[in-house]
Amino acid sequence: MRAKLIVGNWKMNGSRAANAALLDGIAAGLDGAKASIAVCVPAPYLQQCEDALKGGPIAWGAQDVSAYSGGAYTGEVCAKMLSDFACRYVIVGHSERRAYHGESSELVAKKAQAALGEGLTPIVCVGETLEQREAGRTVDVVGAQLGAVLELLPAEAVGKIVVAYEPVWAIGTGRTATPEMAQEVHAQLRAQLRARAGSAADGVAILYGGSMKPENAHELLAQPDIDGGLIGGAALKAQDFLAIIHAT
Numbered sequence: 159m160r161a162k163l164i165v166g167n168w169k170m171n172g173s174r175a176a177n178a179a180l181l182d183g184i185a186a187g188l189d190g191a192k193a194s195i196a197v198c199v200p201a202p203y204l205q206q207c208e209d210a211l212k213g214g215p216i217a218w219g220a221q222d223v224s225a226y227s228g229g230a231y232t233g234e235v236c237a238k239m240l241s242d243f244a245c246r247y248v249i250v251g252h253s254e255r256r257a258y259h260g261e262s263s264e265l266v267a268k269k270a271q272a273a274l275g276e277g278l279t280p281i282v283c284v285g286e287t288l289e290q291r292e293a294g295r296t297v298d299v300v301g302a303q304l305g306a307v308l309e310l311l312p313a314e315a316v317g318k319i320v321v322a323y324e325p326v327w328a329i330g331t332g333r334t335a336t337p338e339m340a341q342e343v344h345a346q347l348r349a350q351l352r353a354r355a356g357s358a359a360d361g362v363a364i365l366y367g368g369s370m371k372p373e374n375a376h377e378l379l380a381q382p383d384i385d386g387g388l389i390g391g392a393a394l395k396a397q398d399f400l401a402i403i404h405a406t
């Protein structure tokens with residue numbers, strides 16, 4: 159059985175003081191938690207996370223990484239730099255980066271490759287817009303997004319990634335995919351991983367993201383191919399994040 163993984167995506171939120179209070183609040187309520195836990199934070203706060211979380215049960219990571227390994231790329235942060243702050247995870251291809259920064263699936267694949275090259279675990283986000291879902295294109299869209307990554311990575315690396323299915327229409331909107339809708343897509347993603355990597359696909363965590371909260375977490379996390387959550391808004395409140403962790 160795959161262990162559940164709960165990852166907080168803080169997006170562009172936080173301050174040194176707010177982060178300290180949030181991390182303290184989470185740490186105080188972890189007794190009995192069975193899930194693996196991580197927070198993906200804005201890059202300037204990686205040092206703060208390393209200092210606060212080192213040696214404890216919460217891993218940390220970033221929300222994006224450059225496809226390049228270093229040099230004249232103003233504003234970029236490369237995977238080696240994230241390793242320097244002992245990151246375990248990095249989110250790649252979040253729908254906000256695809257939408258607001260024009261990131262293509264091919265670029266996302268290169269970012270995943272760069273992360274793996276430095277021993278980081280990329281959390282590869284895929285998801286369809288409402289228009290695409292209503293046009294019956296969900297499977298094609300998420301299949302193509304994941305397919306670009308699977309094409310670039312060698313088969314033996316596929317078992318080292320995490321996938322997050324995040325329907326764009328559910329992110330930050332309060333609308334959640336029903337457990338059945340999410341499970342259907344997760345099973346499809348699992349089949350795609352299996353076709354590329356065989357039994358290694360059974361070890362890949364496929365997270366659900368999109369308005370996961372204490373009220374709906376249990377039912378979503380009970381689905382056979384939902385191995386955890388990528389949590390936005392609810393990851394900014396210690397009590398809500400803890401409730402999701404304890405729903406696993």
Ligand code: PEP
Binds near residue numbers: 392
């Ligand atoms: C996200 O941004 O990854 C996300 C899932 O956000 P929210 O939980 O707020 O919908």
